[in-house]
Structure formats: C-alpha cells, structure tokens
Amino acid sequence: MNQPNFITNQNSLFMKSVILSLLVLICFLNAFSQQDQYKATQAEIDRMHQELKADTMLAKFISWHGDAESMYHAYKKNLHLADSIWKADQASLSVMDIGETEKLEIIPLIDWFTASDSLQGENGLAYLIKTDDTTILFDLGLNPKTKHPSPLLHNMEKLGVSINEIDMMVISHNHPDHVGGPKWSMENTFSLSNYQMELQNMPVYVPKPMTYPGLHPQYIPKPTKIAKGVATIGIIHKPIFLNDIAEQALAVNVKGKGIVLISGCGHQSIEKIVQRTDLLFEEPLYGMLGGFHFPMEEKRNITWIYKYFVVDKMPWERLSDQDVQYNIELLKNKGVKCIGFSGHDSCDRSLKLFELAFGKGFRKMTVGQSIVLK
Structure with a gap:
C-alpha cells in the first residue's frame, strides 16, 4: 500500500x-x-611581450618577481577584486562627524628637500602633525644606510622634537620609504631607527596587520576617527603589476577651512582619495599635502625603478603632462586651496606644473619648513 x-x-x-x-x-x-x-586578453599579452622586448631592464626587473604572463593575469584579477572592495566600501560608508581643530601644523621631518644643510634629506617621508589636542607622527622615512641615529631621529633632534611629545603614530602603507627601511617592511613592522626602540604603549594605526615589540598596532581598514578633528579615510587598495598596495591617508578638519588630507604616496589615486573624502565629510576639501607619486622624468632621486610603479599605469606606460593636468583640474574643480607636494616620489616637472596651477597655494614639502593652517 x-x-x-x-x-x-x-x-x-x-x-x-x-x-x-x-x-x-x-x-x-x-x-x-x-x-x-578577468584574465589578460591575448592582445594585452602580445603588447606586454612587445614592450618587454623593447625594454630589457624592465624585462629583467619583472623576471625577478615571476613569470610575466602569470603576473599579468593575477594583476587583472586583483584589479577586479580591488574594484569590488572599493564599490562595497563606498556603498557601506556614511558621513562622519569627527569634530574640528582650530589649528593644524605639519612639520616635514623626512623628505627629499631640506630647509638647511644641518637637516638630512632622503628618499622617504615622515611628517609631524599637530592639532589643538594631538601630535601625530605620520610615517617613518627610509633610513637608507640603516644607521643610528637615523635621519628621522637626527632631524627630530635638530628641530627640537621629542618622541615623548608624540601621542600616536600612523603608517600610510607598508613600503620601505615609509616604515623605516626594507628590513622592517619585509617583516611587516616598522622602526624609527636601525633598531626598534621602546615606544611605551603608543597607539599606532597601520594599513595592514603589522607587529611591533611591546605594542599592539591597530589595523583599521574602514574610516576611523582617531583624535578630535582627525580621521583615517580607510584603506584603499591599488593593485599594480607587481603586487597590491593598501594605503590610508589622514583627514584633518580645520575650523573655518575644511578637510586637509595628508598622504604618504597617494597610490590610491587622487581621484579615489577625493571620492572617498566627498563621501565621508560634509566640509569642503581645503587642502592636500604629502606624497602623490608623479614620477614623470628620471632626474634627482627619481630613478628608473619609479617609472614601473606609476599610479593607474602599466609598467611600460609613462605618466604625461596630460595625466598631471587631469589631476590638477580635478582638484581645482573641487575648490582646493592648498597643495603641498613631496619630492620623494614626484619629479621636479610634476611639482612645477602643480605650482604653476595653484600659485601661492602651492607648498613644496621641505624638511624643517613648517606649514601652519588656522
């Protein structure tokens, strides 16, 4: 049944x-x-081989890191992944109220240009950021000769800056010229000199999980208020042909002026930094200071390797005046009043184009030369 x-x-x-x-x-x-x-097309692969055949130095450089075709396919996949993360983050974020500061002072402690011969310039970046209530050390330079005291500590002493007055540290991204050298970058850590000195429970905000003896660096991928009037704008991923760069910038809300952004290298692209800022803050974008990675020409400290790490370009493509002008117009249309560019990752020609566009609003980031906004 x-x-x-x-x-x-x-x-x-x-x-x-x-x-x-x-x-x-x-x-x-x-x-x-x-x-x-999301793989590279055959046309893209063919062009890559053509470009590598014409540039033997680039071909050798890429071969040190792996198989070129495999790297191209991985790069295209990473681009798609980064774009998906970007869209999801933008959709999930909302306006932040971080308060404001009456005064903002930025003192370059490490950069390429120096205000005097008694200060040491190098191919890295470190800034002291002072608001009404907080003093922040933003990045730690390169220390290329791995010496103690490092150029950072040397310049701090010359400028009368004590480690004891620093309330917190922020690392923009894990590249050697921002964490104190290649040794520390490879170990996912950072250092102010050629050894890791005791930092007495100092808060440190990092762009990826990192360690430091005796500390618990805070990895905060989303935009976060870290002090009155100060926030990170969150991690923005930027795949390049060789790897993925995760970078954060700082936003400071200056009373009566608006948001001032402080960047390590700007690998995220100025366009995405501006889009993120528009989303997070009701206040206007007043200024952008720091590194923004415009290495058009191989002069000064901008060596051949820089052209292979260009924002929004393949390793065999070059930045042009038109690329720089696009970013200039973007910032001018936003009403940006103050532009401060680092020479550690941008060439003199790029700096000059920004200076011509912004006139008195342009600042060349120079070690020992304080920038005060109030």
Missing part, C-alpha cells in the same frame, strides 16, 4: 539531487567563466 508513496518520495529526492547538482555545476561554470573574463 505504501510502495507508490515510497517511489514518489524516491523520485522527489532524486530530482532534488539532480537540481542541486545542476546548481552547483552552474555556479562552478559561472565562476570559471568569470575567472577567464
């Missing part, structure tokens, strides 16, 4: 199993199809 029902139930289970299997197969095929979709 129960056999028909049993057969019906068995058929139902069989059909459910078939449907489930089909769904799994569809998901697999869809994922496989998407994987192919």
Whole structure:
C-alpha cells in the first residue's frame, strides 16, 4: 500500500539531487567563466611581450618577481577584486562627524628637500602633525644606510622634537620609504631607527596587520576617527603589476577651512582619495599635502625603478603632462586651496606644473619648513 508513496518520495529526492547538482555545476561554470573574463586578453599579452622586448631592464626587473604572463593575469584579477572592495566600501560608508581643530601644523621631518644643510634629506617621508589636542607622527622615512641615529631621529633632534611629545603614530602603507627601511617592511613592522626602540604603549594605526615589540598596532581598514578633528579615510587598495598596495591617508578638519588630507604616496589615486573624502565629510576639501607619486622624468632621486610603479599605469606606460593636468583640474574643480607636494616620489616637472596651477597655494614639502593652517 505504501510502495507508490515510497517511489514518489524516491523520485522527489532524486530530482532534488539532480537540481542541486545542476546548481552547483552552474555556479562552478559561472565562476570559471568569470575567472577567464578577468584574465589578460591575448592582445594585452602580445603588447606586454612587445614592450618587454623593447625594454630589457624592465624585462629583467619583472623576471625577478615571476613569470610575466602569470603576473599579468593575477594583476587583472586583483584589479577586479580591488574594484569590488572599493564599490562595497563606498556603498557601506556614511558621513562622519569627527569634530574640528582650530589649528593644524605639519612639520616635514623626512623628505627629499631640506630647509638647511644641518637637516638630512632622503628618499622617504615622515611628517609631524599637530592639532589643538594631538601630535601625530605620520610615517617613518627610509633610513637608507640603516644607521643610528637615523635621519628621522637626527632631524627630530635638530628641530627640537621629542618622541615623548608624540601621542600616536600612523603608517600610510607598508613600503620601505615609509616604515623605516626594507628590513622592517619585509617583516611587516616598522622602526624609527636601525633598531626598534621602546615606544611605551603608543597607539599606532597601520594599513595592514603589522607587529611591533611591546605594542599592539591597530589595523583599521574602514574610516576611523582617531583624535578630535582627525580621521583615517580607510584603506584603499591599488593593485599594480607587481603586487597590491593598501594605503590610508589622514583627514584633518580645520575650523573655518575644511578637510586637509595628508598622504604618504597617494597610490590610491587622487581621484579615489577625493571620492572617498566627498563621501565621508560634509566640509569642503581645503587642502592636500604629502606624497602623490608623479614620477614623470628620471632626474634627482627619481630613478628608473619609479617609472614601473606609476599610479593607474602599466609598467611600460609613462605618466604625461596630460595625466598631471587631469589631476590638477580635478582638484581645482573641487575648490582646493592648498597643495603641498613631496619630492620623494614626484619629479621636479610634476611639482612645477602643480605650482604653476595653484600659485601661492602651492607648498613644496621641505624638511624643517613648517606649514601652519588656522
């Protein structure tokens, strides 16, 4: 009597199993199809080989890091992933109220240009940021000769800056010229000199999970208020051909002026930094200071390797005057009044173009030369 029902139930289970299997197969095929979709095209691969054949130095440089075709496919996949993260983050974020500061002072402690011969310039960046209530050390330079005292500590002593007056530290991104040298970068840590001195429970905000003896650096990927009138704008990923760069910038709300952004290298691109700022703050964007990575020409400290790490460009493509002008117009249309550019990652020609565009509003970031906004 129960056999028909049993057969019906068995058929139902069989059909459910078939449907489930089909769904799994569809998901697999869809994922496989998407994987192919984000691979480099044959035309892109062909062009890459053509460019590498013409630039043997670039070809050798890439070969040190792996197989060029595999790297290109990984790069395209990382681009898609970074874009997905960017869209999801932008959709989930809302306006922040971080308060304001009456005064903002930025003292370059490490950069390429110096105000006097008694100060040491280098191919890195470190700024002291002072507000009404807080003193922040932003990045730690490069210390290329791994010496003690490092150029950072040397300049701090010359400028009368004590470690004891620093309330917190912020690392923009984990590149050697911002964390104190390649040794520390490879170990996902940072240092003010050629050894890691005791920092007495200092708060440190980092762009990726990092360590430091005796401290618990705080990895905060989303925009976060860290002091009155001061916030990080959150991690923004920027894949380049060789790897992915995760970078954060600081935003300071200066009373009566608006938001001043402080950047380490601007690998995120000025365009995305501005879009993120528009989303987070009701106050206008008043200024942008720091490194923004415009290495158009190989002069001064801008060596051949810089052209392979260009924002929004493939390693065999070059920045042009038009690229710089695009960013200038973007900032001018936003009504930005104050622009301060670092020479550690931008060439003299780029600096000159920004200076011509912004006139008295342009500042060349110079060690020992304080910038005060109030």
